[in-house]
Amino acid sequence: MTIENYRSHYTFGMDFGTSDFKFGPITCGENPRIVNNRGYFPDKSSLVYRAFETAADVVVGDEVPLYLQSSEDLTSRLVYPMKNGMIDKDDDSAWKVVGALCQFGLDAFPVTSNNGFRGYNIVASLSAVSPRYMYERLLELFREGNASGKVRAVTVVPQPFAVAIGHGVTTCVVIESGHGNSQVCPISKYPIRSAQVALNRGGGDANAVTSEILKDAGYGDLAGEESLVRRVKESIGLVPGDLDAAITEAKRTPRKFRAKHKVPGTRVEIDLDKDSWTRFLIGEYVFNPNHEIFESYFGRGMPRPRDVKMGETTFRGMLDFGDAIVASVERCPVELQPMLYREILLSGGNFSWRVPESMDGVAVDAQTKVKSLLRMKGIRNVSVKMTTSPQFSVWHGCIIYGFAVPDDYEWDWQRLEGWMRISGQSAD
C-alpha cells in the first residue's frame, strides 16, 4: 500500500475549539462529528455510585447530559478545558478531559486491523496562542494513551493556520474570534508566530453589553440568564457601519430600527422601543470598544476588557480589530505586508452578524466593518472574506495538512511542525 493511499483513508483531524470538539477521519467527507469540548467528573464517593455505577473517572461526549446533577454541582464537576483557548500547565482535570476526548474521538471510528490499518495519522488543532507546554502535554497524551495502537503519528497545528489551509489561501491574515478571545495570525506558507496578536475580547463581551442594555431597558430580571442574553444578542445585535451615524439614524426613525425579541415558548417579549438604537452598541463593542459611549457602561460597573498575560502571550483588551490587524501585519516584512492585507480571512462564530435588508448601509456585516476600520487607519487595498465553512474550516485544514505533509517530515520543536511518530509502524 502506498503512503498516499494510506493517508487518504487514515488521516484523522481533531479540532479543539473553545466550546466544541470536532473530530473524524478523512472518510467523514465534508463534515466531522461534533461533541461539546467538556468533561464531567462524577462524584465517585457517593453511595449510589459505589453501589451501582462503574462510571469512568471523566465522562465526555454524548453521555455527559446523563450524568449532570444539580446546577451547583456543575461548576465544580463540569470542566470546559479550552474555555479560554489555553489550559494551565498544572490543570490536571482539564488535561484529563482532553485525553478522554482524544480517546472518545478515536473509539467513535472503529477500524478493523486486517485491511492495512496501522494507526491513524492524527492532526490536532489548538488555539494560536497555545504555549509550547500545551503541545508537549497533548503529544504526551497520545503517546501514553496509545495502548490500542490506533495512533501511528501525531502533529499539532494552530487553528488560524488550519483555517487558511481549509480555505485554500497560502498568504493571508486569519482572524479567529471565539467566545472568550480573538487572535490575529498572519500566514505566509507558515504561521508567522512572532507576529500574532491576541485580543482579550470575544462573543462573551458582546453578551456583557447586551446584558447591560437589557438592564437599562427594564429587563434586569432577564439580564442574568446567559443563554437568553446570547439569544437576544444574536436576534437584535447589529454592527454599525459608523456608530455615530447609525445612532442618529436610529433615533430619527425609531420604528424602522425597533428591536424586539420574543422568547420562543414563553410569554416573554423584549422590546427596546425608544432605546432600540442601543442594538448597534452590541456589534460595535466586538470590533471597537473605544467609543466614548461605552464609558458610561464601564462607569456603571461593566468590566472593561483588560490586558491579560496568559503564558507568554499578552491578550490586549481594548485594541480594536483594525489596530490589531495593523499591529500584526506590521510585525511582518514590509514586502509581504500588501499581500497580507489583500487576503484577510474572518473565522469563528463571533463574526456572524446579520444585516436586515431594510437597514442595509446603516448596519453592515463583519467583512465591511473590518474593511472600514482598516480604511480609518489608511489601509485601502484590502479584501476581507468570511471562511466558507466557519464551523468546520479548521477540521478541513487538519485533514488537508495530514494528507499532504510527507510522512518522513519529523516533528521539529523549533518550528512546532512535522510528524511525531507514535507507533513506529510504516504504512509502506
Place this chain on the structure above:
Amino acid sequence: MASLPIEQRLLHYFLAMGAQQSQDSSNPGTLSFLMGNERVLVSILTAVDAIERNRVIGTFLRVSSLRSAGIQLYVAVPRLLGATFDAQIFRSSGIGLLLFDDRRIEETIKPQSVQSPTVMQPTLTNATPDPTVLSELASLKSMYDEMERNMNRMMAEFKLLRENAPTHTLHIQSPEPVRFESTHRAETPFQSTMIGEGALPSFFTNNPWLDVLSKRGKTEAAPFAG
C-alpha cells in the same frame, strides 16, 4: 365522528397514520392511499354485504387478486361481524383486517407485503434518495462549477494572450498532471464508510496547500516561522 360514512372515517384514519390519499380509478370499490413507498388498498365489507355469502366471497377474491409487491391490502369489517371470520385466513393470504364500530377503527391483523423473489429495482417515483449519493452529487456539482469557472478564466486569459501577441506562436507547456489522478487508490479493500472509494472531500479541489505542504521537509526555508 360516528356520523360520518365509513369511507370518510377510513380516510381520516389513514391520513392520521401518515398516508396520503391516492386517486386510483383502476380498483373500483376500494379506497386507495400512499403510505411511504407502498400503496394501501382498503375494501369495505358492510353489515349488509356480510350476510350475503356471494358478496363476501366476491370481496375476498377481488382483494386477493390485487395482491402484488408494494401493495398492502385491508378488508374493513364491522366489529360485530369480526367473530365470524377466522383470523388465520387473513394471515395466510397476507390481507389485513380492520374492525370498525361507531366509536373507533382498529387494525386487528396487519397486512403482509409480497416479498419479491428478485431484488426490486426502485422506480423513479418511489425511490428514496440515498443521502450519500446526494452528497456525492453535490460535491461533483461543486467540482464541476469550479472546473467551469476555471475553464472560463482560462479561456479569457487565452483570448487576452492571443490578442496581445497575435503574431507569436504560443508555446504552451503540457500541464502538470493533477496530483490525485496519478494516485492509485484502494489496492486492498478498505473500510471507508462515509465517502466512497476513490473520493476525496470537495475541499481538496484546487487547494494550493496540497502542493505547499507536500514540500515540507524538502525546502527548508521557513523564514517567518518565529
